[in-house]
Amino acid sequence: MDLPKIEIPALRADGTTQRSVVPVGERASVLIVDDTPAKLVALAAIVSGMALEIVTATSGEQALRQLLKRDFAVILLDVNMPTMDGFETATLIRSRPRSEHTPIIFVTAEAHSEAKHIRGYTLGAVDFIYSPIIPEILRAKVRVFVDLFYLQRQVLLHNEHLESLVAQRTAALTEEITERKSAEAALQQELVRHQETARELFDARVWLAETDRQEAVGRLAAGVAHEVKNPLAIIRLGIDYLSKEFARESTQGAVLGKVQQAIMRADSIITDLMQFSRQKSLARHPTQINAVVDNAINLVSHEITVRNIDIVRSYDDSMPPILADPDQLAQVFVNLLSNAAQAIGQGGRIEVVTRSIHLSERDLERDETGTFRIGERVIAAEIRDNGSGVSPDNQKKLFEPFFTTKPIGEGTGLGLAVSRNIVIMHEGSINISNRPEGGASALLMFPVAVEG
Amino acid sequence: MKQRILVVDDEPELTWMIKLTLEQTGRYEVRTENLAIKAIEAAREFKPDLILLDVLMPGMLGSEIAEQLEKDPELRAIKFVFLTAVVSKEDVQRASGQIGGHEFIAKPIGAEELCRFVEKKLSQ
Numbered sequence: 001m002d003l004p005k006i007e008i009p010a011l012r013a014d015g016t017t018q019r020s021v022v023p024v025g026e027r028a029s030v031l032i033v034d035d036t037p038a039k040l041v042a043l044a045a046i047v048s049g050m051a052l053e054i055v056t057a058t059s060g061e062q063a064l065r066q067l068l069k070r071d072f073a074v075i076l077l078d079v080n081m082p083t084m085d086g087f088e089t090a091t092l093i094r095s096r097p098r099s100e101h102t103p104i105i106f107v108t109a110e111a112h113s114e115a116k117h118i119r120g121y122t123l124g125a126v127d128f129i130y131s132p133i134i135p136e137i138l139r140a141k142v143r144v145f146v147d148l149f150y151l152q153r154q155v156l157l158h159n160e161h162l163e164s165l166v167a168q169r170t171a172a173l174t175e176e177i178t179e180r181k182s183a184e185a186a187l188q189q190e191l192v193r194h195q196e197t198a199r200e201l202f203d204a205r206v207w208l209a210e211t212d213r214q215e216a217v218g219r220l221a222a223g224v225a226h227e228v229k230n231p232l233a234i235i236r237l238g239i240d241y242l243s244k245e246f247a248r249e250s251t252q253g254a255v256l257g258k259v260q261q262a263i264m265r266a267d268s269i270i271t272d273l274m275q276f277s278r279q280k281s282l283a284r285h286p287t288q289i290n291a292v293v294d295n296a297i298n299l300v301s302h303e304i305t306v307r308n309i310d311i312v313r314s315y316d317d318s319m320p321p322i323l324a325d326p327d328q329l330a331q332v333f334v335n336l337l338s339n340a341a342q343a344i345g346q347g348g349r350i351e352v353v354t355r356s357i358h359l360s361e362r363d364l365e366r367d368e369t370g371t372f373r374i375g376e377r378v379i380a381a382e383i384r385d386n387g388s389g390v391s392p393d394n395q396k397k398l399f400e401p402f403f404t405t406k407p408i409g410e411g412t413g414l415g416l417a418v419s420r421n422i423v424i425m426h427e428g429s430i431n432i433s434n435r436p437e438g439g440a441s442a443l444l445m446f447p448v449a450v451e452g
Numbered sequence: 453m454k455q456r457i458l459v460v461d462d463e464p465e466l467t468w469m470i471k472l473t474l475e476q477t478g479r480y481e482v483r484t485e486n487l488a489i490k491a492i493e494a495a496r497e498f499k500p501d502l503i504l505l506d507v508l509m510p511g512m513l514g515s516e517i518a519e520q521l522e523k524d525p526e527l528r529a530i531k532f533v534f535l536t537a538v539v540s541k542e543d544v545q546r547a548s549g550q551i552g553g554h555e556f557i558a559k560p561i562g563a564e565e566l567c568r569f570v571e572k573k574l575s576q
Contacts, residue, residue: 230559233466233560235560237560237561263560
């Protein structure tokens, strides 16, 4: 930062200042006011060697006229003048804002008049000088004010310079801040875009990996199924053959019976595994979920009747359709209804509720796949039972393949895993949790079919 | 006279077990063949009333054998049923597409079921 150099004049012991202030800009002017031309000339002569612009006036009126034209570093003002004396002139000088602070040195012969001194000071006189004038004293007094004038001008320039620097800097900073803010906003956008891209990439990779995995598992399962089914066929026929040779009541007969059951179990696991691992292409079309649930209820009606369970349907009949493969989706409800029936055991109640909802935050807690957003409209189907519920330990494992709570031979542990896959392929969510009033609730949510 | 059944499958143990099961009824005479390419020849020799035919065999598919049987005026009268390790409804549909809508038996089938099926088929 370039600031004009300021040199502070050092005061000398005699009260004069060292000639050290460098004049800045135009030369300083001095106004000498006296009604006596001879005195004017004498005063001018005294200050003539001080590199000053000297302006003279022979009356107060003339002095005021000069003050209209320019600023003075100092005014030498004779106190005793006809028509308008020095004090009156000073009063008028002071009344103008521009010359309000211009230093005035009163020139007077009456050295010891207290009253005049006081009056002079109240008029803003800065100094007095008494006749007969001693040139050195006058010059020293004038010098002080001239130096002051230059210093003030320097400070002023300095201030202006500083102000302009501050203004420049402020402008630059404002610009910088604006730029920075827009850069930040751009960065933020970029970041959001990157995050989105990263998420999409991640999803795509997960999807690819999942697809790869499913394909591999599908091929493997198909191969295994084919290879296992042949030996199972041999064993089954062999056992059946042997069974005819033994009476049912004998131990041998019982053993063979167990083997037959084991074969059936192995076969159903292979079949379920195939079903689970195969990537089925869904035949989805706009479907009323109520019809799908009705179909599923029919399919499990035997089990429901045998177990003496009441089914209560609470349907919303005015719901928009969902995009679904009705057969596949029915399989999901069959699994859930069958699980509910088994959790109840004998005698109980299953309530099936369908409704169209706008998702609240609480609903979202049951969207474990993170499929939906708050406020989104979904079709929900809930199966509530008053059975034994789900233990906290089992909660996490419910959808794991081969997890089952059923007695050996009654479940393959693939029902819910298959169901979950089917629901995900329908872009839906599935959640099973305990109801506060006891029993479990299975909640399925699906997006509304988009028209067109 | 006993009705004749030819069982064609690449698994000797399975064909043997099917033979035992069917012969246990005392109503059938059963011959087995484990080489698909020899199935036609065996049919010509044995002149069965029914052939149980595995769908997936090395060398020749069950459906190809069936095609040849149907083309041959001498063998056209022979009934046949497919054996398959298919597991799901889609498999069934795909398989029946492959085998021209013919009936099939899903492995592993039980003895009772197999005999009932064969009896029904032969009485048609």
